[in-house]
Amino acid sequence: DVKVTQSSRYLVKRTGEKVFLECVQDMDHENMFWYRQDPGLGLRLIYFSYDVKMKEKGDIPEGYSVSREKKERFSLILESASTNQTSMYLCASSSGLAGISGANVLTFGAGSRLTVL
């Protein structure tokens, strides 16, 4: 089974702290994603990556950065955490480009719930 593991389920940080959220997948997937989940807003894409050292902005990249130094690992970084970044963060991965298959199935991790005080 594809496994996407997020290192921390719950984090509590203070305003202004630097926060790292780590995500590792074990199925050699090319694509990795960071989504943010808020009640009523569904999942919103922060950043995604098609390959090592490659990243593209999603719908809400402001206040976030990412790092993908190895294929299996995709990190989300909050340079200076703010209270409005209190949320559930979900990492996902998928295999290759959708191409003729039409659309990729994403596999998700269990989420990291971040509280910024």
Place this chain on the structure above:
Amino acid sequence: AQKVTQAQTEISVVEKEDVTLDCVYETRDTTYYLFWYKQPPSGELVFLIRRNSFDEQNEISGRYSWNFQKSTSSFNFTITASQVVDSAVYFCALPENAGNMLTFGGGTRLMVKP
């Protein structure tokens, strides 16, 4: 840009009732896919179904069924004889960026009471 609307934010039913979760979408693509995911209390989204716009036949999988109507841009999900284990948040999603990423609706929280 793609848009997915799930107008029902929360639904509560009693066990064994049937329940339908609505999903309405907007897309400029002539062919496309639609997805449903389930998020149980554990937090991990679980893939339920991917459906191609070419195929408007209803899909049935056990107690789950999906009704895709291109004319009304809807892809509704029905659970028959609901069970407590069906309690979860359900998301409808539409691919974009050539299918490489998903746009999600706001989700519907389903609570099934014993």
